[in-house]
Amino acid sequence: MTAPMTEPMIARAADKRVLPTPFHARASALCQTNCWSSWNAYTVVDLYSTLEDEYFAIRNATAAFDLTPMAKYRISGKDGLAYLDKLMTRKMGKLTPGRVMYAAWCNDRGHVLDDGTVFHLDKNHWRLCSQERHLDWLLATAMGFDVEIHDESAEVAGLAVQGPTSCRTLKAMNLEGIENLKPFQLRYFPFDDTELLVSRTGFTGDLGYELWIEPAHAEKLWDALFIAGKPHGILPNGGQALDMARIEAGFIQAGVEFVPAAELVRPDRGRSPFELGLGWLVHFDKPIFNGRRALLEEREKGSRYRFVRLDIDGNKPGNEAFIYNGKKEIVGHITSATWSPSAKMNIALASLKMPWGRPGDELYAEIYYNRELQWNRLMARCKVVNDAFFAPPRRRETPPRDY
Amino acid sequence: MSKRYDVIIVGAGHNGLVCATYLALAGYSVLVVEANERVGGAAITREFAPGYSVSACAHLLFLLHPKIVADLSLERHGLKPAATDLHTVALAADGAHLTLTADAIDGNGVSTGDRAAYPLFLNKLRRFAGVLQKTFMTRPPRLAHKSMADLTALAKLGLSLRLLGRDDMRELLRIGAINIHDVLQETFENDLLKGAMGFDAVSGGNLGPRSPNTVLTCLYRLTGQLNSKGSGISIPAGGMGAVTGSLRAGAEAAGVEIVTGTPVKRILLDRDRATGVETSDGERISGAIVVSNADPKTTFMKLVGARNIETGFARRIDNIRMQGKAAKLHLALDGPPTFRGLEQTQLGQRLVIAPSLNYVERAFDCSKYGEYSNQPTMEINIPSVHDDSLAPKGKHVLSAIIQYAPYNLRAGWDAERAAFKQLIIDKLAEYAPGIEERIIASELLTPPDIEKEFNIHGGHWHHGECSPDQFMMLRPTPGAAQYATPVAGLYLCGAGSHPGGGVLGLAGRNASTEILKREKTP
Structure with missing residues (x-):
C-alpha cells in the first residue's frame, strides 16, 4: 500500500x-x-x-x-534601448521607465518571429514578454551590445x-x-x-x-x-474564454494568425508585419532593425497577404473556413473565429491573398457545420471591419469609473 | 585626404590591390587604406633578423592566376620568378626521399603499381579540379534565385560536370565528399608518397587526412597546376612581397592612391549604406563604395559592427569557421643546411615532412584538443637557394609552414611558444642533422601572431576554411557570397569570398567585376 x-x-x-x-x-x-x-x-x-x-x-x-507560461526575458545593460531598437521593428525611444510598449520582431527576411510587450522596469532594465521562446535569437541579437539577456520565465x-x-x-x-x-x-x-x-x-x-x-x-x-x-x-x-475576448479585440496570436518565423519549415510561409496588420509598428526611420531591408523591399513591391477582420453573415462560426471572392476563387482563409456575444456579430480574423480585402470586394466564407450527423455547407457573405469588433471606452479611461 | 573617392578599399592585400587596379582602370578614383607600413597583406617579404628576409606568411606561389598577371601587366611592373615548377620532396628521416613532380615519382622503394597509378590519379584529379576552376572566374550563383545570370551559372556548372562523362562523374560523386586518406589508401601503397599527397589536402586548414571534405581541398589546391605544365609552384624573385610589390606598382600606374600605416577603425554608415571609413586616428574619408579586403569576421563584427547588421546575418558571420591551425617558422642560417640523403641541388625544392597519413592524422589529433602537434608536419622552403636578395652571401633563410598549432592553444601561446619552436627545430634536425648549430636567428609566428601581424581573425590565412559549407555560393555566407553584402555600397574582395584562399587574386578581380556590374559607372 x-x-x-x-x-x-x-x-x-x-x-x-x-x-x-x-x-x-x-x-x-x-x-x-x-x-x-x-x-x-x-x-x-x-x-x-x-x-x-x-x-x-x-x-x-x-x-x-x-x-x-508566457516567456519572460530580462534585458539589462546600458545598451538596452539600442538593443531593443535593433530587435524590434518599432521605434522604442518612447519607452521610458514605468512604461510598456507593444512591439513585434522579425528575422532578416522580415517575417514575424513573434509579438509581445516590453516593460521598462527600471533604469537599464527591461522585460520582454512573449508567447514563444526566443532566447537564442535574443542572445544572437545581443552581439555588439553591452546588454545581458536572462530568461526569467520561471522566476x-x-x-x-x-x-x-x-x-x-x-x-x-x-x-x-x-x-x-x-x-x-x-x-x-x-x-x-x-x-x-x-x-x-x-x-x-x-x-x-x-x-x-x-x-x-x-x-x-x-x-x-x-x-x-x-x-x-x-x-x-481559462484559455477558451480568453481566446473569445482576444478575437473580439482583434488581436493576433502567434501560432494562430502566423507561424513564428523560427518554426517555419517552408520559409516563404512566414508573414511580415504588414501582412498581419502591424504596419503601424514598422519604423523605417531607424538606421537598423532586423528585417528592415526585406520590409523596405516589401513596401516597394507590395505585400503578399492582407490581414483582415471579418463580420460574417449568420451565426455559424467560420473556424478554418476558406474565403472566396465573387468569382468563387479561393483568396484566403480564416485563422480565428467566434461568435461575439458583446458585439453580437459572427466574427473572424483572416489572411487574404493580395489584393483581396479591398473596400467593395465581395467575400464569402465557406462554412461547414454539423447538425445531428447532418453536414451543411453555407457560403456566408463577409464584410471587412476596420477596427476591433469590441472596444469599450473603459479600456482607456483613467481613472476608470467604479463599475 | 579630405577628398571624396569613388571607391575606398580597406586593406592592401593582393586581392585588395587587384580589385583596386581593375576599378581604377575602369575609371574609378580609388583609395586603398592599409593598416601595416607595407602593402601586401599576407603576401609580403620582410626582414626577421638583420640582413635576413623571408615571405612572412604565404611563401610559395601556387595559384596566382595568369589572367591577372596579364591584365595587370605584373611582369612589366617587376614580377619575375626566382624558380618555377618546384618539385615536392617527401622527406624521409633515413634519407630515402621521394621526389614528386606533376606526373612522376622519383626515388627508391616505390612499387611499379604506385608509379603507374600516380599520373593516372593526378590526371583524374586535375580533370575534376578543372570543373572547379571553371567557376573561379565568375561570381558564384545564388541557389533558388530567379536571376538569369545565376541560373546560367548553375547550368554551366551542371554542364561542365556532365561533360566529364559518365565514369568521371560517378567517380567525382563517389570521392567528392569523402576524405583524402581513404582515396589515397585505395590508390597507393607507399606511405611516404601518401603522406606528402595527404599533406597538400590539409595545408592551412583545420583538417586531418581523415576529415571529410579533404578531397575538395585537394582539388582546390590542384587548380593551380592547371595553368602550368609542371607543378605550378613557384617562388617569385624577392619573395612574396615582390608579387604585391608589382601589384602596387600596377595599381599606382593605374592611378590608385595607397596609404599605409593607417588602420581603419570602422566603416562609416548612413543607415544601411556604407559611406566611407574612419581611420584609427579619427580621420574620416568618404567614398561612394567601400570594399573590404579584410576577412568577413573582421569586416562585419569589427569594422561595420555586429549591431549594425541584421541578427541572422550576424550569426552566420559569427559562425564562419576560421581558427588558424598553421604556424610559420623562419630561420636565418649561416650556411646551407644538409638534409640526410638530399642532394644540395634539391635544397631549393619544396620539402615536406609528412612521412605517412597516420603521422599527419596524429599531428592533427593533438590540435583537436587544444594542443600543438608533438610530431608536427611541415612544408619547408629555402628561397635563398634561388634568390640571393634574401640573405647575405653564403647565408640562407628557411621558411616553414608548421602544422598543427591551434589558435586557441589550451596552455596559451605565451607559455608554450618557445617550447614549440624548439620541438620544431628538433624535428627538423632529425632530417637535417646539425641544422640547430647553423641557426643565427629564428622566429615562430603562431596563429595569434598571424592574426595580429596580418589582421586576420583567428590567424586563418585562407580567411575561413575552404570546405563545402564555406565554398562557392556559401562563401563566406549566403547574403554576401556575390561580393555585395547586406550593407549597401559595401563589398568584400578578400580570400573570405569565392573562390577563396591562396595568393590567387581572383576574389579581388571578381569583386571588381561585380562592382562594375552593380554600381553606376564613375
Whole structure:
C-alpha cells in the first residue's frame, strides 16, 4: 500500500512533460471541468466552469487568468534601448521607465518571429514578454551590445486581471493609486514583503491589468485577489474564454494568425508585419532593425497577404473556413473565429491573398457545420471591419469609473 | 585626404590591390587604406633578423592566376620568378626521399603499381579540379534565385560536370565528399608518397587526412597546376612581397592612391549604406563604395559592427569557421643546411615532412584538443637557394609552414611558444642533422601572431576554411557570397569570398567585376 502522492510528487512526476505553475494548487481547486492544456511546457486550465460564465466575467466583472507560461526575458545593460531598437521593428525611444510598449520582431527576411510587450522596469532594465521562446535569437541579437539577456520565465508568476471591475478589485486589495495607472504604464506596489508589479496591459481589449510577482508569493497573491474580488464578481478564466475576448479585440496570436518565423519549415510561409496588420509598428526611420531591408523591399513591391477582420453573415462560426471572392476563387482563409456575444456579430480574423480585402470586394466564407450527423455547407457573405469588433471606452479611461 | 573617392578599399592585400587596379582602370578614383607600413597583406617579404628576409606568411606561389598577371601587366611592373615548377620532396628521416613532380615519382622503394597509378590519379584529379576552376572566374550563383545570370551559372556548372562523362562523374560523386586518406589508401601503397599527397589536402586548414571534405581541398589546391605544365609552384624573385610589390606598382600606374600605416577603425554608415571609413586616428574619408579586403569576421563584427547588421546575418558571420591551425617558422642560417640523403641541388625544392597519413592524422589529433602537434608536419622552403636578395652571401633563410598549432592553444601561446619552436627545430634536425648549430636567428609566428601581424581573425590565412559549407555560393555566407553584402555600397574582395584562399587574386578581380556590374559607372 503506497501513500497518496503529495502535490510536489505529482509535480515531479509531471516534470517530464509539463510543469505546474505557481498558481497550480489554486487553479486545480477551482477547476470544475478538468480541462487542461499544455502551454509552453506548463499545464494550465482551459476551462474552469463554463465558457459563458468565464467570458462574461471578462466582459461584465473581473476574470483572472494565469499567464505564467508566457516567456519572460530580462534585458539589462546600458545598451538596452539600442538593443531593443535593433530587435524590434518599432521605434522604442518612447519607452521610458514605468512604461510598456507593444512591439513585434522579425528575422532578416522580415517575417514575424513573434509579438509581445516590453516593460521598462527600471533604469537599464527591461522585460520582454512573449508567447514563444526566443532566447537564442535574443542572445544572437545581443552581439555588439553591452546588454545581458536572462530568461526569467520561471522566476516570474503572472496573473491577468481583466474586466470592468478589475480596477475596483485591485483597489480593494489596497493597491493605492491603481486607478491612476494609465494604459501601458506599470507600477510597483508593496505586497507580502515583496514587490508586486502591476501593468495596465492585457489581451482582452478591455479595462484590465497584469500582475507579476515572485513565484513564492503567487498563492498569497491569488488569495488576496480573490478575496478582494469576491464582491466584484471575480472568476478565474481559462484559455477558451480568453481566446473569445482576444478575437473580439482583434488581436493576433502567434501560432494562430502566423507561424513564428523560427518554426517555419517552408520559409516563404512566414508573414511580415504588414501582412498581419502591424504596419503601424514598422519604423523605417531607424538606421537598423532586423528585417528592415526585406520590409523596405516589401513596401516597394507590395505585400503578399492582407490581414483582415471579418463580420460574417449568420451565426455559424467560420473556424478554418476558406474565403472566396465573387468569382468563387479561393483568396484566403480564416485563422480565428467566434461568435461575439458583446458585439453580437459572427466574427473572424483572416489572411487574404493580395489584393483581396479591398473596400467593395465581395467575400464569402465557406462554412461547414454539423447538425445531428447532418453536414451543411453555407457560403456566408463577409464584410471587412476596420477596427476591433469590441472596444469599450473603459479600456482607456483613467481613472476608470467604479463599475 | 579630405577628398571624396569613388571607391575606398580597406586593406592592401593582393586581392585588395587587384580589385583596386581593375576599378581604377575602369575609371574609378580609388583609395586603398592599409593598416601595416607595407602593402601586401599576407603576401609580403620582410626582414626577421638583420640582413635576413623571408615571405612572412604565404611563401610559395601556387595559384596566382595568369589572367591577372596579364591584365595587370605584373611582369612589366617587376614580377619575375626566382624558380618555377618546384618539385615536392617527401622527406624521409633515413634519407630515402621521394621526389614528386606533376606526373612522376622519383626515388627508391616505390612499387611499379604506385608509379603507374600516380599520373593516372593526378590526371583524374586535375580533370575534376578543372570543373572547379571553371567557376573561379565568375561570381558564384545564388541557389533558388530567379536571376538569369545565376541560373546560367548553375547550368554551366551542371554542364561542365556532365561533360566529364559518365565514369568521371560517378567517380567525382563517389570521392567528392569523402576524405583524402581513404582515396589515397585505395590508390597507393607507399606511405611516404601518401603522406606528402595527404599533406597538400590539409595545408592551412583545420583538417586531418581523415576529415571529410579533404578531397575538395585537394582539388582546390590542384587548380593551380592547371595553368602550368609542371607543378605550378613557384617562388617569385624577392619573395612574396615582390608579387604585391608589382601589384602596387600596377595599381599606382593605374592611378590608385595607397596609404599605409593607417588602420581603419570602422566603416562609416548612413543607415544601411556604407559611406566611407574612419581611420584609427579619427580621420574620416568618404567614398561612394567601400570594399573590404579584410576577412568577413573582421569586416562585419569589427569594422561595420555586429549591431549594425541584421541578427541572422550576424550569426552566420559569427559562425564562419576560421581558427588558424598553421604556424610559420623562419630561420636565418649561416650556411646551407644538409638534409640526410638530399642532394644540395634539391635544397631549393619544396620539402615536406609528412612521412605517412597516420603521422599527419596524429599531428592533427593533438590540435583537436587544444594542443600543438608533438610530431608536427611541415612544408619547408629555402628561397635563398634561388634568390640571393634574401640573405647575405653564403647565408640562407628557411621558411616553414608548421602544422598543427591551434589558435586557441589550451596552455596559451605565451607559455608554450618557445617550447614549440624548439620541438620544431628538433624535428627538423632529425632530417637535417646539425641544422640547430647553423641557426643565427629564428622566429615562430603562431596563429595569434598571424592574426595580429596580418589582421586576420583567428590567424586563418585562407580567411575561413575552404570546405563545402564555406565554398562557392556559401562563401563566406549566403547574403554576401556575390561580393555585395547586406550593407549597401559595401563589398568584400578578400580570400573570405569565392573562390577563396591562396595568393590567387581572383576574389579581388571578381569583386571588381561585380562592382562594375552593380554600381553606376564613375
